[in-house]
Amino acid sequence: MIEIHNIKKEYNRGTTKVEALKGVSFSIEDGDMVALMGASGCGKSTLLSLIGGLDKSTSGSIIIDKENISELDARKLAGFRRAKAGFVFQQFHLIPTLSVVENVMLPLLPIKMKKAECYRIAMEVIEKVGLQTREKHLPGELSGGEQQRVAIARALVNKPGIILADEPTGDLDSKTGANILHLLADLNKKEKRTIIIATHDNKIGEIAKRKVVLEDGAVVSDTRREELRD
Numbered sequence: 309m310i311e312i313h314n315i316k317k318e319y320n321r322g323t324t325k326v327e328a329l330k331g332v333s334f335s336i337e338d339g340d341m342v343a344l345m346g347a348s349g350c351g352k353s354t355l356l357s358l359i360g361g362l363d364k365s366t367s368g369s370i371i372i373d374k375e376n377i378s379e380l381d382a383r384k385l386a387g388f389r390r391a392k393a394g395f396v397f398q399q400f401h402l403i404p405t406l407s408v409v410e411n412v413m414l415p416l417l418p419i420k421m422k423k424a425e426c427y428r429i430a431m432e433v434i435e436k437v438g439l440q441t442r443e444k445h446l447p448g449e450l451s452g453g454e455q456q457r458v459a460i461a462r463a464l465v466n467k468p469g470i471i472l473a474d475e476p477t478g479d480l481d482s483k484t485g486a487n488i489l490h491l492l493a494d495l496n497k498k499e500k501r502t503i504i505i506a507t508h509d510n511k512i513g514e515i516a517k518r519k520v521v522l523e524d525g526a527v528v529s530d531t532r533r534e535e536l537r538d
């Protein structure tokens with residue numbers, strides 16, 4: 309369960325302050341699939357990075373599984389991310405000089421685990437995203453959709469309960485984007501992972517169980533597709 313309480317986020321831009329989030333509150337049940345939508349600059353990425361513990365809010369609190377992550381110091385926050393959150397970014401952020409399987413293994417490195425075991429776990433998720441046989445390739449040898457699948461595998465490798473995806477289909481053609489989307493929907497359905505996707509893509513809005521729309525740093529609508537309630 310993720311509880312977001314009156315979250316505000318200000319950025320300093322030179323001498324002016326930008327209020328990116330102006331008091332956002334809502335909760336996300338475990339196993340939900342939420343599309344965060346709204347115009348460019350409305351605060352989607354900001355909110356995603358706060359929920360994932362990549363950044364700190366100016367005020368308010370985010371409570372995840374009864375832990376107030378807004379109060380954690382940097383070290384504890386890193387521990388929280390490792391244990392609970394997986395990120396998928398628009399630009400994939402793969403390391404170009406590492407192979408597919410090495411990229412996927414990266415989040416396991418801080419954990420004391422035998423290399424062979426890391427490899428086995430990484431191959432398991434690589435299979436899940438349908439990239440077995442490509443594990444020795446470099447990211448540059450893969451298509452955009454395949455690279456995004458590697459990024460999703462990497463986000464899954466530490467078995468996070470929460471997957472945060474920022475415009476995961478943004479740079480992909482519509483067919484490839486639809487495949488990525490179905491992969492995420494499948495993970496939500498079969499493995500009950502909580503998935504939060506920041507997006508402009510209306511197709512995601514249609515496939516998600518819940519759609520939260522932000523406008524200028526505030527929630528302006530929150531709708532659920534009743535037929536998808538499980």
Ligand SMILES: Nc1ncnc2c1ncn2[C@@H]1O[C@H](COP(=O)(O)OP(=O)(O)OP(=O)(O)O)[C@@H](O)[C@H]1O
Nearest residue numbers: 319320321326328347348349350351352353354355
């Ligand atoms: N590091 C930063 N420093 C200053 N201002 C920032 C920073 N990051 C974001 N902002 C500002 O905060 C507001 C919200 O930005 P955010 O990136 O969350 O929007 P978004 O909804 O993800 O937009 P997009 O759809 O274009 O990705 C914007 O006005 C943006 O310019």
Ligand SMILES: [Mg+2]
Nearest residue numbers: 352353354506
């Ligand atoms: Mg964004």
